[in-house]
Amino acid sequence: MRRSFLQVLKDGRSYAKEWPHHSVTAAFTESRVIPVTRKGEQWTPAIAVLNAVLYYQFMPPAQLAQGILLSLIMLSLPLQGLYWLGWRAKQPLSPRLKSWYKELQNKLKGSGEYCQPKGKRGPDYHDLAVIIRRALDTLPPHEH
Secondary structure, eight states, X not given: OOOOHHHHHHHHHHHHHHSOOSGGGTTSTHHHHHHHHHHHHHHHHHHHHHHHHHHHHHSOGGXXXXXXXXXXXXXXXXXXXXXXXXXXXXXXXXXXXXXXXXXXXXXXXXXXOOOOOXXXXXXXXXXXXXXXXXXXXXXXXXXX
């Protein structure tokens, strides 16, 4: 099943909101990509506009196109982070992460919470983020 570009960005945004920021997840790439993408969403538009204004003000008119192109590339950087997150959210888990997922699922089931994967081919990274967040919220620290 192919997803549209906008659907992948939407999945990336929801995955970034769901991903827990905890020492348990510090080794995952998401723990580095999500903060950088959020900062990029905040600061990149202002930096891109400042870049275009500086090119317009101080550079020769022949180089204005380069300044605008550079600003457009800057604006695409947060989109690249969201796209990667959206792509990663729907990837199936590796066998090691799948066994951790099943372990957390059984522990949550034992405490009265039930968490079913939404992926059609088994649990994916978004499902992992959901179950880790639930485990961090409900289970005692020694059971993560």
